[in-house]
Amino acid sequence: MFALPHLDLPPLRAAAGRVRLPGSKSISNRVLLLAGLAEGVTEIRDLLDSDDTRVMLAALRALGCGLERAGPVLRVKGLGGRLPVREADLFLGNAGTAMRPLTAALAVLAATQGGAFTLRGVPRMHERPIGDLVDALRPLGCTIDELGTPGYPPLRLRGQAGGRLALAAPIRVRGDVSSQFLTALLLALPLAALDTPVVIEVQGELISKPYVEITLALLARFGITVQREGFARFTIPQGSRYRTPDIVHVEGDASSASYFVALGAIAAVDAPLVIEGVGSDSIQGDIAFVDAARAMGAQVQARPNALEVRRGRWPLQAIALDCNAIPDAAMTLAVMALYAQGTTRLSGIASWRVKETDRIAAMAAELAKLGAQVDSGADFIAVTPPARWHAATLGTYDDHRMAMCLSLAAFNPLAGALPPVPIRIEDPACVAKTFPDYFETLLALVRAAPAEVPVITVDGPSASGKGTLAAALARRLGWHFLDSGAVYRATALAAVRAGVALADEAALARVAAGLDLHFDGDRILLAGEDVSDELRREDTGALASRVAALPAVRQALHALQLSLRRAPGLVADGRDMGTAIFPQAPLKVFLTASAAERARRRHKQLISKGIEANIADLLADIEARDARDRSRSASPLRAAEDALQLDNSQQGVDESVDTVLQWWRQRNPLDEGR
């Protein structure tokens, strides 16, 4: 996950491949609550693992549910409608799908079985309305204290054992602010329907109807068949009780699918994008986003559990759409509008204002930064693409969907942006709410023009600390890391294993060209085998230095190294990164330290690994290797003319990292020379 203050995306030009969606948030949290209230054990498969489900799980655990994880499966032992815990203080983050249903369920349980429960969240949660739900519950006899601003969390739900609920009259709830209030009542009131039917009437026009359909479908899976008159009146039959379906599969998240459908519509230019986990069988309303995307030009083939998307019409077609039924996915349309001809007008989105942030205001502000013309009102937004794109730092408002949507603005070259612009996504980790590895998933699918992907080269002699510095830089920037020394070491190792003589240049070049090498985080895999430790050995390094002197070997490894220049950026360390491999890199660093200091560091490193070593020998070895690297005819070790020299003899790693990051900021258009 990108736990960075911000992530810079270079201009992107194409996307293709296969993506497996994380589980649906709406389904996950509903299933968790139902399993928690039901009698018996429910096995939940493919549950979403995110901030919002984590707070729900913590709440269920605090309320006495048994939770047991076995790989991808979660077993929930439900309460069977009885409260073993009568007091709890529950923190629900910014999860509306936990706050609203738990309020209803605990209000009902406290009123009948006795107890006191406090429900709170992050500051934004305390700005998200819940008054309509409180107003619906109080006439039943539920005692609800509003601990902060009336109509908003935090709330305390109290009651005495033996209390009875007034269920003779229909329960009235407003439906025009959030459908989650109705969903909360539908999920909770089967708790009270053992001896009497329970009738719920919706006042005002219900918004986000498809989410209520999800609720009804899942209630049915748990044995409760709600009778309904459209979306106006719902009856939970007398004698209803939750029965576990034993096993529940959580579908992939259809709202999350929208980013990839849009990605395909914008950027799947030569191969399709296949999205697994949702499809034509989905019970999620946001699957209707597919029709809206089609109207804008996407070519989508829907299978029961998958979607295959390609670019169709280009540029996209502007649309005018009432998005009441797809409020979350509609945000993605606002960003697709950047690639459309004309003005896209999305209406029926008043609910955006009470979500994780005021999404209308947020979207309007951020799209305008890119150069789009945006008009907005109480319940609509209208977007006209930029005439001129601007490189922009895009705020995400602690809103996962803002971050995921805005990432799609990086494809501006496809809209003809001249020049193509990079974008900065602030606080990318906010996607953890529903899609913790969204950016990794996105970046694995995209293609950039190599020249537009930033590279920082770090060259220098053996044991100068390049590797440590470069790896730390890559971590701080969220970029890929090329340890080119490891490429030469792996070539030497592969040659030894294949019994190739070190004098046979042509055979060594063939080994290099066929190298099956993968960088997997901290591990380096040669033909699938983890060889990280073997590569680090001194004898492997010495062999590498000999192999590396051969021009044919260097030539054979050139393309492999270039291919690692991928979005969002690359930090490359070696001897000739700035001179031969990435001569156009926007920032080149040449790292030095005295040979004595380097010998001392290598000694310390070896001793700490329990390897015996002697400083004098190491110094001789380092000096010999320096001499060989400098004097060889093929790519001798030297600083590029435009490299910045960094002598770290007296510096710790953190200090060196800060120096280089400062240099990078001076060159990064998104930092404007800061």
Ligand code: C5P
């Ligand atoms: O940096 P490291 O010690 O892992 O590199 C091993 C050997 O590979 C070096 O001694 C050097 O001869 C060679 N090398 C190179 N060009 C690079 C990186 C390493 O010639 N870009």
